[in-house]
Amino acid sequence: MLAGGFDYQGGSGISVTTTDIYNAAGNTWAPGPPLQVPRALAGGARLSDGRFLVVGGIGRFSARAENTAELYDPASRRWSLAALLPGTRIGATVTPLREGGALVVGGSRPPGAGVFVASASPSPPGPPGLATDVRTAPAPGAGPALPLAGR
Numbered sequence: 001m002l003a004g005g006f007d008y009q010g011g012s013g014i015s016v017t018t019t020d021i022y023n024a025a026g027n028t029w030a031p032g033p034p035l036q037v038p039r040a041l042a043g044g045a046r047l048s049d050g051r052f053l054v055v056g057g058i059g060r061f062s063a064r065a066e067n068t069a070e071l072y073d074p075a076s077r078r079w080s081l082a083a084l085l086p087g088t089r090i091g092a093t094v095t096p097l098r099e100g101g102a103l104v105v106g107g108s109r110p111p112g113a114g115v116f117v118a119s120a121s122p123s124p125p126g127p128p129g130l131a132t133d134v135r136t137a138p139a140p141g142a143g144p145a146l147p148l149a150g151r
Helices: none
Strands: 019-023 028-031 043-046 052-055 069-073 078-081 093-096 102-105 118-121
Touching: 052 093
Parallel strands: 043 093
Antiparallel strands: 019 028, 043 052, 052 069, 069 078, 093 102, 102 118
């Protein structure tokens, strides 16, 4: 799955909603359904339940960083908005957790705002989304990012 990116037509980058899905059996790419929010430099990963999570990135016309997240359900071939991140992120990594959900780590905020270092955002049972139980750590002297206990 490729989701979002920049379109450099006319010399300036515009974030897009385009997605492409890879078929390993046929070694082919096919257009997928569009994201709900244009984004580039977003983080993403396939979750243990088969859904794909994409978070943050740079919004349309590179005007702002995003704090939005979306989940792709391959069964319905649709994107749905998930809970908002506690802050904006550009270029964060997303690591799926065995118990479900994902660990979103790192990335940067807009220039001059510092670096967002660590948070855990497990998906709750039921409707797609991110839990509101989110932990963050400041950049200076922050330890390793760990999943929340019991998740």
